[in-house]
Amino acid sequence: MSGKIITIMLGCALLTTTVQAKEHPGKEQILKDGYQGPKTCEVCHPGKAKEFLGTVHWKHASKADHVDNLNHKEEHGMKNRIYTMCNGNDIVNNLKEIPPNAAGKTKFSGCNTCHPGDHTIDVGSTGPEAEQSIDCLICHSTKYDFRKRKIVKDDKGNVVMTQDRSTEAAANIGRPSIKNCMVCHEAAGGGALVKRGFSMTKEADVHVSKGIICVDCHQAKNHKIPTGRDPNNWASDGIYMTCVGECHSEKPHKDAGINKHTAKIACQTCHIPRTGGAFSKDFTKWEKMSNGFYEPSTLKREVNETAPVYAWYNLTVSNTPHFIGPKGSRTDGKSKIYPFKLFQGKAYYNKKDGQLLSMDFAPPMATGDTLAGVASAAKILGIKDYEPVPGWQTIYFGSNHQVAPKGKALGCANCHSVNGVLNLKELGYSAKEVEKLTTPEIYFEKLLKLQQENE
Amino acid sequence: MKKALSVIMVVVVMFLASFTVVRSASAEEVKITGVITKIEMAADKKSAIAVLKDNKSGESVTITITDDLTLDKFKDHRIVDGDEIRTKFEKEGDKNISKMFKKTAGC
Numbered sequence: 001m002s003g004k005i006i007t008i009m010l011g012c013a014l015l016t017t018t019v020q021a022k023e024h025p026g027k028e029q030i031l032k033d034g035y036q037g038p039k040t041c042e043v044c045h046p047g048k049a050k051e052f053l054g055t056v057h058w059k060h061a062s063k064a065d066h067v068d069n070l071n072h073k074e075e076h077g078m079k080n081r082i083y084t085m086c087n088g089n090d091i092v093n094n095l096k097e098i099p100p101n102a103a104g105k106t107k108f109s110g111c112n113t114c115h116p117g118d119h120t121i122d123v124g125s126t127g128p129e130a131e132q133s134i135d136c137l138i139c140h141s142t143k144y145d146f147r148k149r150k151i152v153k154d155d156k157g158n159v160v161m162t163q164d165r166s167t168e169a170a171a172n173i174g175r176p177s178i179k180n181c182m183v184c185h186e187a188a189g190g191g192a193l194v195k196r197g198f199s200m201t202k203e204a205d206v207h208v209s210k211g212i213i214c215v216d217c218h219q220a221k222n223h224k225i226p227t228g229r230d231p232n233n234w235a236s237d238g239i240y241m242t243c244v245g246e247c248h249s250e251k252p253h254k255d256a257g258i259n260k261h262t263a264k265i266a267c268q269t270c271h272i273p274r275t276g277g278a279f280s281k282d283f284t285k286w287e288k289m290s291n292g293f294y295e296p297s298t299l300k301r302e303v304n305e306t307a308p309v310y311a312w313y314n315l316t317v318s319n320t321p322h323f324i325g326p327k328g329s330r331t332d333g334k335s336k337i338y339p340f341k342l343f344q345g346k347a348y349y350n351k352k353d354g355q356l357l358s359m360d361f362a363p364p365m366a367t368g369d370t371l372a373g374v375a376s377a378a379k380i381l382g383i384k385d386y387e388p389v390p391g392w393q394t395i396y397f398g399s400n401h402q403v404a405p406k407g408k409a410l411g412c413a414n415c416h417s418v419n420g421v422l423n424l425k426e427l428g429y430s431a432k433e434v435e436k437l438t439t440p441e442i443y444f445e446k447l448l449k450l451q452q453e454n455e
Numbered sequence: 456m457k458k459a460l461s462v463i464m465v466v467v468v469m470f471l472a473s474f475t476v477v478r479s480a481s482a483e484e485v486k487i488t489g490v491i492t493k494i495e496m497a498a499d500k501k502s503a504i505a506v507l508k509d510n511k512s513g514e515s516v517t518i519t520i521t522d523d524l525t526l527d528k529f530k531d532h533r534i535v536d537g538d539e540i541r542t543k544f545e546k547e548g549d550k551n552i553s554k555m556f557k558k559t560a561g562c
Contacts, residue, residue: 146532146533146535191559290511291490
């Protein structure tokens with residue numbers, strides 16, 4: 001069984017390397033005619049640009065039927081959501097030049113920098129002009145020169161995000177590498193590895209050490225990229241994935257005792273024992289940085305420094321002003337125990353209706369005045385009747401990457417000892433059941449045998 | 456194979472014991488934030504030095520970078536002169552060896 005899995009994994013790895021080694025058949029043509037943007041690609045790949053405009057990567061939104069308290073007819077995502085990991089969205093934090101700080105310095109800031117458009121053609125725009133503004137190369141080129149991706153003001157005063165459209169970059173096309181995806185995913189949440197502490201390096205994930213990359217697991221079809229059910233990744237291209245699929249079955253272990261657990265315990269629970277990144281932010285008080293600008297005060301840890309919390313999850317999401325996280329229970333017949341990164345953020349709520357308010361970061365970034373940020377966002381959104389009061393929000397982030405080497409997966413005693421990682425009582429087990437689940441009876445024979453074999 | 460498996464299982468059990476985070480107790484670790492004034496790749500491309508102007512002291516600090524991820528960001532210019540960097544480094548002999556080298560960023 002495990003032999004078979006290893007073969008499949010090696011298969012994946014080999015697939016990756018051979019594909020990357022292959023030269024793109026369009027290279028000659030591109031070197032000859034140069035690169036004029038997506039229309040150059042569409043000579044041989046017709047329809048790709050239009051197709052891309054329909055994806056989450058372009059729209060930063062989609063319907064999210066599995067999330068509570070939303071208008072399910074509308075689309076939701078980074079474009080318009082508000083939570084306390086990033087207390088705004090593409091609308092209130094549209095890319096702009098922020099006011100000068102005390103030292104007279106200014107800079108550009110905005111959420112929609114992580115978008116493959118040029119900003120004058122923005123998130124969710126449509127039509128032929130939008131098609132031609134897509135930065136295909138940010139995901140597909142191995143020779144992208146990031147000096148050419150800059151934020152500048154054009155002669156009309158519009159803020160523009162430039163792209164590398166050089167022939168050199170366009171002549172070096174392939175499947176997106178980890179690096180291509182990490183252009184945006186690494187710094188989500190306000191800096192490297194902040195939101196998820198999600199590092200895809202050989203050291204951090206067993207798959208990467210076998211040569212497996214993002215798009216080997218996230219197998220895109222027509223630019224629809226499958227995603228999972230992280231309670232804080234609402235937008236999707238309508239395709240979902242889990243650990244179980246082409247590479248792994250529900251029962252991947254030789255040990256039937258472990259396999260019995262997969263009905264109630266998600267693979268991630270045992271195989272991703274650690275999480276990391278930011279665990280708390282305060283948007284009501286920003287810290288002054290040594291460069292004279294302010295940033296949301298953030299408590300963070302390294303990639304592997306945080307123990308996850310464990311909860312039942314039936315893949316539907318509780319969404320209230322003070323809590324966004326998994327719904328589910330031991331008894332609903334659908335839930336499994338998943339690991340989450342617990343995050344708590346402080347921001348302003350509207351005393352009039354109890355809802356979380358959003359913040360335009362430009363004013364506080366320059367002066368530290370967070371209420372000015374709330375006022376600016378309210379103005380952009382046309383909210384007139386509000387009274388800001390600070391409050392806390394608890395968020396559960398899915399922990400779905402950084403699979404540890406199998407020797408570091410949780411073993412019997414990690415969970416079945418009295419001080420195990422699961423809070424069995426909170427997870428809905430009765431005192432009697434907890435007693436039964438935490439007696440060494442459960443694992444003693446097995447572990448003793450292994451210990452003897454090893455001596 | 457059996458033997459290998461048992462080693463693994465014992466490691467699994469051991470992991471419970473080693474679950475607490477081991478923080479590097481090195482007293483030599485220094486953290487600074489500053490703007491890059493110079494990046495220089497070594498001829499073999501396996502290391503680079505970056506000169507940072509420390510925001511606090513205004514002094515120039517030369518840091519040696521050896522990790523592939525950061526080196527790659529120098530190569531494709533994701534990190535360039537003028538970028539502000541948060542770094543942690545350790546003094547090893549006369550060199551400041553980078554342990555972390557990240558661009559600062561607001562949310």
